[in-house]
Amino acid sequence: MSKKRIAIAGATGAVGRLVRQMLEDRDFPYETITFLASKRSAGKTIQFKGEDHTIKLLEPDCFDEIDIVIGSTPDDVAAEFVPWAVERGTIVVDESGYHRMMDHVPLVVPEVNPEAIADHQGIIASPNCSTTQMVVAMKPLYEVSKIKRVVVSTYQATSGAGVAGQEDLIEGTKSALQDKQWDYKAFSHPIAFNVIPQIGSPKHEGYTSEEMKMVYETRKIFGDEEIQVCPTCVRVPVSNCHSESILVETESPISVEEATKLFEAAPGITVVDNLAAGEYPMPNTSDDKDDVFIGRIRKDISCENGLTFWCVSDNLRKGAATNAVQIAELLVSGQFASCGTSS
Ligand SMILES: NC(=O)c1ccc[n+]([C@@H]2O[C@H](COP(=O)([O-])OP(=O)(O)OC[C@H]3O[C@@H](n4cnc5c(N)ncnc54)[C@H](OP(=O)(O)O)[C@@H]3O)[C@@H](O)[C@H]2O)c1
Numbered sequence: 064m065s066k067k068r069i070a071i072a073g074a075t076g077a078v079g080r081l082v083r084q085m086l087e088d089r090d091f092p093y094e095t096i097t098f099l100a101s102k103r104s105a106g107k108t109i110q111f112k113g114e115d116h117t118i119k120l121l122e123p124d125c126f127d128e129i130d131i132v133i134g135s136t137p138d139d140v141a142a143e144f145v146p147w148a149v150e151r152g153t154i155v156v157d158e159s160g161y162h163r164m165m166d167h168v169p170l171v172v173p174e175v176n177p178e179a180i181a182d183h184q185g186i187i188a189s190p191n192c193s194t195t196q197m198v199v200a201m202k203p204l205y206e207v208s209k210i211k212r213v214v215v216s217t218y219q220a221t222s223g224a225g226v227a228g229q230e231d232l233i234e235g236t237k238s239a240l241q242d243k244q245w246d247y248k249a250f251s252h253p254i255a256f257n258v259i260p261q262i263g264s265p266k267h268e269g270y271t272s273e274e275m276k277m278v279y280e281t282r283k284i285f286g287d288e289e290i291q292v293c294p295t296c297v298r299v300p301v302s303n304c305h306s307e308s309i310l311v312e313t314e315s316p317i318s319v320e321e322a323t324k325l326f327e328a329a330p331g332i333t334v335v336d337n338l339a340a341g342e343y344p345m346p347n348t349s350d351d352k353d354d355v356f357i358g359r360i361r362k363d364i365s366c367e368n369g370l371t372f373w374c375v376s377d378n379l380r381k382g383a384a385t386n387a388v389q390i391a392e393l394l395v396s397g398q399f400a401s402c403g404t405s406s
Contacts, residue, residue, distance in 0.1 A: 073135035192382025304346035
């Protein structure tokens with residue numbers, strides 16, 4: 064791999080912190096590395112590979128000498144900074160939702176559609192965390208039979224709402240145990256000892272924005288506008304790792320045994336499936352891991368070609384940081400697209 068001048072925009076956030084860790088852990092080849100955030104963090108110091116780095120303010124000129132930036136900022140910040148980067152020839156791997164559905168922006172999960180990065184025009188988007196783990200699970204099944212329909216219910220961790228979401232869970236729970244009030248910042252209802260059946264804003268016929276992301280992003284990633292997706296997205300009082308109950312209806316039948324073998328052979332998937340022994344994926348066993356974990360694989364007894372399973376993944380890792388770093392690795396490998404000026 065050639066070395067590039069890289070940057071992380073939003074380096075201090077829940078995802079940005081993990082991107083930093085992943086670049087270290089995976090020994091990402093870089094010539095220079097720059098950490099960018101808001102004026103709240105600019106000037107503070109963070110450590111990378113044992114060295115101190117000063118966080119710089121995210122502003123237009125900071126991209127003058129950057130080949131690739133991984134963006135882990137809110138949507139409105141991505142909308143503003145991405146054009147600054149693209150104008151200067153910097154390739155952006157954007158984790159926000161702002162660019163995902165734009166026609167000229169590939170939406171990439173390396174286990175599913177790595178070839179899509181060849182079409183990039185300066186921006187490559189990484190999907191929503193709940194979509195990413197689902198499409199990784201769907202891919203090996205889709206390779207043997209077209210998937211007609213997916214019914215998915217999510218059980219999403221509070222870290223999906225960033226640093227503020229994690230604080231709301233911890234401090235909200237402590238306050239509730241002491242019979243005190245907590246001023247929730249990321250959630251519109253208390254998350255302590257509760258379940259909230261709304262993520263995002265009302266979007267389409269009673270479905271929320273988070274749910275419609277799962278519909279549109281899944282179709283775009285598979286390049287299949289016919290896949291029908293019926294999602295229900297729910298926030299649960301779990302700190303990290305999203306769980307999903309997924310039911311797929313395929314065109315031709317796939318047995319439980321065949322599906323298990325397909326999952327076991329697929330990159331990025333680990334099967335944990337022994338109901339009698341009480342073995343299945345859970346957030347506290349999937350935390351801080353890169354794989355998508357699948358268990359409870361069984362036939363849908365209500366539908367001829369239906370298969371249903373339980374799927375858990377670390378939303379900050381595969382749902383965000385890992386996926387973005389994998390995309391950056393594909394870029395520097397030059398396998399599907401060239402990038403940058405330095406070598
Ligand atoms: N959390 C997940 O599971 C997940 C999964 C997939 C995708 N995403 C997406 O990833 C993005 C980041 O999410 P997160 O959970 O990491 O959020 P977060 O914890 O709130 O972090 C936001 C980051 O953006 C920076 N930022 C905010 N406003 C800024 C501004 N005006 N100028 C420059 N930097 C600014 C923050 O810097 P300061 O510290 O200086 O404020 C911080 O580094 C979001 O678009 C989110 O939708 C998140």
